[in-house]
Amino acid sequence: MSANHDFRTVQDLTTKGIGVHSDAASLVLKCPRIEKKVPGKEWTGQIGQSQAVIRLPDKEIWNGKLIIAATPAVRNEFSMDLLLSDIVLQKGYAFAACDKGTPRLVLRNPKRQITEWKEHYYQLTLKAQEMLESVYGGKAMYTYIAGVSNGGYITRIMLERYPELFAGGVEWSGVFWHPDSRHLLTCLPVYVQEYPIYANWRGDHTDRERIMAYGKLLEAGLHPDSEPYWHQYFKTYWVYSLWLYGRNLDSDWEPFQKEWHNDWLRDPSPLLYPFQARADILQQHIEKFANTGHLTKPLLSVAGNWDCLITYIHHAKAYEHLVKQAGFAENHRLYEIPRGNHVDGLLKTNQGSQQTVHPYFEAAVNHLEKWVEKDTLPPESGSYETIESFAPIGCSLFTG
Structure with a gap:
């Protein structure tokens, strides 16, 4: 990989400065609160067959950490901007995401496979780390990964296959792919x-x-x-x-x-x-891309129990069972969110009794930081009725 990168200097890396893509807007009920501008550099381009975005706050703002955002479904590299980028950039993180190489209808071609996803995210992670060294003159102290839906699957599979790259991860309603289970x-x-x-x-x-x-x-x-x-x-x-x-x-x-x-x-x-x-x-x-449950790094999972696509019992609970079978339960937590569905964006037209899962996802990222960096154990697995019962004490959420 080349050390020369064509960065764009940006006065504000949040969506208030760069705008909101429709792929991001459709996934949230409300946009996270933006309290300040985050000046820095942005790189967009191709890594292998994937389109990627990497955002680096100015050096005096950078908190020494990198978060890799794993995109859902067949959405593009900007789809995690409201779910994650706006939140972590304000905390000083460097941020990177890609479209898994299969945006929109690419997967209708059987020659393109889900097996590509982890390879694209492996290359993205290496590229982002290289850019950090180029711009900041050093490596990230901690690299995390967080994703939603099939991005949740990516989060799991990257921690399983490439644990040396990450300090831990958070996934929201990850798709469970396993040949011997419901999928x-x-x-x-x-x-x-x-x-x-x-x-x-x-x-x-x-x-x-x-x-x-x-x-x-x-x-x-x-x-x-x-x-x-x-x-x-x-x-x-x-x-x-x-x-x-x-x-x-x-x-x-x-x-x-x-x-x-x-x-x-x-x-x-x-x-x-x-x-x-x-x-x-x-x-x-x-079998070629199945989860294994082999977790040697911390993973926090949040999932709504009203999920009408990636159902709680056959995805979140099934993966928890696989992790236990593999002998790594101490590295995993599963948080059941009552009345949470799969896509918060659909609540805009039909909320009813559903509650948004987005704040729980943000709170889980905060719990992961404390677990990894301060050895503070996160809440036990279980059902959490309200965000107040789950979020870290004294933590102000951008999604609150």
Whole structure:
């Protein structure tokens, strides 16, 4: 890697200075509070096949730390700007993120694989560390990683595979990829098939059929109290995610070979995926990038128990179980957030009884700092009803 970097000098690295990308805005209910400008340098460019952004506060502001932001879904390198960048920049952190090399519809090409993600984040981390030495004249005292959804998976897999690069991590509703457990390609098909029956869109299903469909939805991980939000997730995530990840992980199944069509949101029957009959194919692919639970560095997990996409039982709890099986429970905490869903941004139009998870994510970053830097143990795993019961004492949150 070259030591010459084409930085852009910026008067304010927060979104108040550089603007808000739509990929970032759609993920939050409210923007974090910005109390001050953060002048510094920004680099944007390509690292391998990924697009990346690296932000370095001025030397007198830098706190000696670096945080790597793991982006969710198939969103771009700016998608963590409101979830994380605005918060940590004001604390003096250097910040780096990339698009995992597969933004938007790249994964519809089966030649591009989820296995790339960790390699892109490995290269990003090395590049960011190189830039720190170039600008500040020294390495970061602590390098952390934090991510959301499939960025939560990245956080887990990077700590598992490259623990030497990181002091610890925080993940929010990380996707659990494991060939021997429930995962997206075994849960989404149930949601897509059974929800239209339960909702009785055509009006031709019996009460018994609807009750049976409801039971299957709960068995696939959905919380019964999250039912008012199922329709929103069907239209926004369930069908599209099944097609995109299914196309990538089982490209030989003929319906997945077709291009996306909005008609599937009205009639998803062409995408009724027989995941049980295709289990061997899915296992073969997922084994290549599966989580192991081998955590030698601290990891704090937060997850809403009303999550309608990455369900609490089949993702957060399943990963906690894997970590325990691997013998590393002392390095992991799981925090259940009552009434928390997957995407805080969807609360803008349909909040109901849901609570935002964003403050818990920020508070978990603070707990991680204290755990790593001051050997102060974080709260025990468990359910935390309010942010006041979870945030560190005396801690003022930018998301509060």
